Amino acid sequence: MSHPTTTIADRSYLANALSCYLQSDAVVITLNNMQFLEYNYGAYYNARRYDYQLPLGKLSLFELTLHLPPDSKPADIESVRMTALKSALIWRKTYLSKNKENEAIGHDLLVVAIQFTECTNSSKQCHYHDQHNNPPNRLKHDFGVRYFKEDLIVDTNDSAGQLHVFSWHDWHSILAMLQTPCELWRFLTYRLEQLHDSVTTQMPSFESEEALATQFLYSTSLLAPAIVIDNALIKYKIQDQPNSALVAMTLAYRHQSTTALMYHQHMHQSSTLWSQLCSQMIEVFEEKVIGGSHDKAQTIVELTYWHQQLLDESLFSRHELIRTLYRHPKQGQKLQQSGYVVHQHSYESLGRHYVLIFYGQDPEGQHGKRAIQPNLAKIAQDVATRLPIAELHHVIVLGIDFINETDDTFIDIDLWIQPVDAMTPRERQLTKQLQQLKRQAHK
Numbered sequence: 001m002s003h004p005t006t007t008i009a010d011r012s013y014l015a016n017a018l019s020c021y022l023q024s025d026a027v028v029i030t031l032n033n034m035q036f037l038e039y040n041y042g043a044y045y046n047a048r049r050y051d052y053q054l055p056l057g058k059l060s061l062f063e064l065t066l067h068l069p070p071d072s073k074p075a076d077i078e079s080v081r082m083t084a085l086k087s088a089l090i091w092r093k094t095y096l097s098k099n100k101e102n103e104a105i106g107h108d109l110l111v112v113a114i115q116f117t118e119c120t121n122s123s124k125q126c127h128y129h130d131q132h133n134n135p136p137n138r139l140k141h142d143f144g145v146r147y148f149k150e151d152l153i154v155d156t157n158d159s160a161g162q163l164h165v166f167s168w169h170d171w172h173s174i175l176a177m178l179q180t181p182c183e184l185w186r187f188l189t190y191r192l193e194q195l196h197d198s199v200t201t202q203m204p205s206f207e208s209e210e211a212l213a214t215q216f217l218y219s220t221s222l223l224a225p226a227i228v229i230d231n232a233l234i235k236y237k238i239q240d241q242p243n244s245a246l247v248a249m250t251l252a253y254r255h256q257s258t259t260a261l262m263y264h265q266h267m268h269q270s271s272t273l274w275s276q277l278c279s280q281m282i283e284v285f286e287e288k289v290i291g292g293s294h295d296k297a298q299t300i301v302e303l304t305y306w307h308q309q310l311l312d313e314s315l316f317s318r319h320e321l322i323r324t325l326y327r328h329p330k331q332g333q334k335l336q337q338s339g340y341v342v343h344q345h346s347y348e349s350l351g352r353h354y355v356l357i358f359y360g361q362d363p364e365g366q367h368g369k370r371a372i373q374p375n376l377a378k379i380a381q382d383v384a385t386r387l388p389i390a391e392l393h394h395v396i397v398l399g400i401d402f403i404n405e406t407d408d409t410f411i412d413i414d415l416w417i418q419p420v421d422a423m424t425p426r427e428r429q430l431t432k433q434l435q436q437l438k439r440q441a442h443k
Helices: 013-019 035-041 074-098 123-127 145-150 168-178 181-201 209-217 224-235 244-254 259-289 296-311 315-330 333-338 369-386 425-442
Strands: 044-054 057-068 106-116 137-139 163-167 340-345 352-358 394-405 408-419
Touching: 013 168, 013 181, 013 259, 035 044, 035 074, 044 074, 044 181, 057 074, 057 181, 074 106, 074 163, 106 168, 106 181, 163 168, 163 181, 168 181, 168 209, 181 209, 224 244, 244 259, 244 315, 259 296, 259 315, 259 408, 296 394, 296 408, 315 340, 315 352, 315 394, 352 369, 369 394, 369 408
Parallel strands: 057 106, 106 163, 352 394
Antiparallel strands: 044 057, 106 137, 340 352, 394 408
16 A cells, blocks of 8 residues: 555546446445444545446446545554445445345446545535545555455455455546446456456466556457457458458557557547547537427437447547548548548447548538438438348448638537347348339439
8 A cells, every 4th residue: 555645637538438328326325334433533434336337238336435634644544444445345245135136247346535635524524525626635545466365355256246446546547548438348357357367376467457457458359359340341241351450450469569559559549539529429419409309308318328329439449430530631632522431330349330421522512511411310221221230230420521720620520320120131131122112213
């Protein structure tokens, strides 16, 4: 345990993304035997449980915040920390025993924050101090792998008993590093495997949480899901050959070459930009529809669902989407003038297909914004019936407009997301024939 205090941002892009998957309001938790800490150490606590339904499974987050006087001694801090932690583990064990039928297999996390605050009356008063003008002075501490071997005895073969315990700083550092919900889920699975190995071999398998996250991000397992989807796209004849960028990255990661760092930086930057564009697209669409909506609450629910579809992209998938956007300024003037369409499939979920329509500069042209923007839904439905992917579940249409003002270039994106009901091959064939007959009749 270390004692210097540091302050880092509470809300990373992934922390904001997780809020889209929150199932209900936070549940306030009361722990037993905590009056002892208040009486002996002047310490107070807040405890809350958050349940998230991520695309890959359920994530339950238990946040425990300890408030201690600024002059607390190191030995007192450790005593408070361990006592509160044991109370939290007892509460969790009781909760699981009472809710076995409702507990889906997923990841359970306990995040412990230690703050130095002036608490005089109640823990509630500590919790609602001014977060903006007077940010909390948090103590940097950690739960190393040795703690899980010696102090936190958990049956690693029991799925209900698997619990991740993080300090506040470690948890938020991991969120900042991983950036996407799917990468977070896979890292937690990876972490449990490493803890299991540490218990089995009696040798610590990692030095710190950040070191383990770095190890995960530079492993070939990071790209394994994308390779599976890439092979499926070739099978469905959506593409003719393996994605060249995916092949190059996989080789770099496998051989730990110097270019692996460059690829990681590119994916990290692309992921950040994709998060920003996702928020921008949802905000723009919300402004258009919320005013004329008869049921604003339902509209917000639907927009949240849209936001989830956009955020459910891996680091590699985001890299490919952003790379497609970056290619546009390099296209020939004639192509930019007329506009064009690019099809891009998700490398996180087989069945989520993107149609990127780059608006032409000619407003009256076939791919001009005036012609395309009102028909995004129709385009999505048409693409959905033509794609030969049995697992197809969403078609996402992006109408992209590059706006040049003086020395700056802005991207304005129109959005439509079309859910797709699963069709049998026979139903899809009949739908295609019907469309073909309609086009012939129209001609």
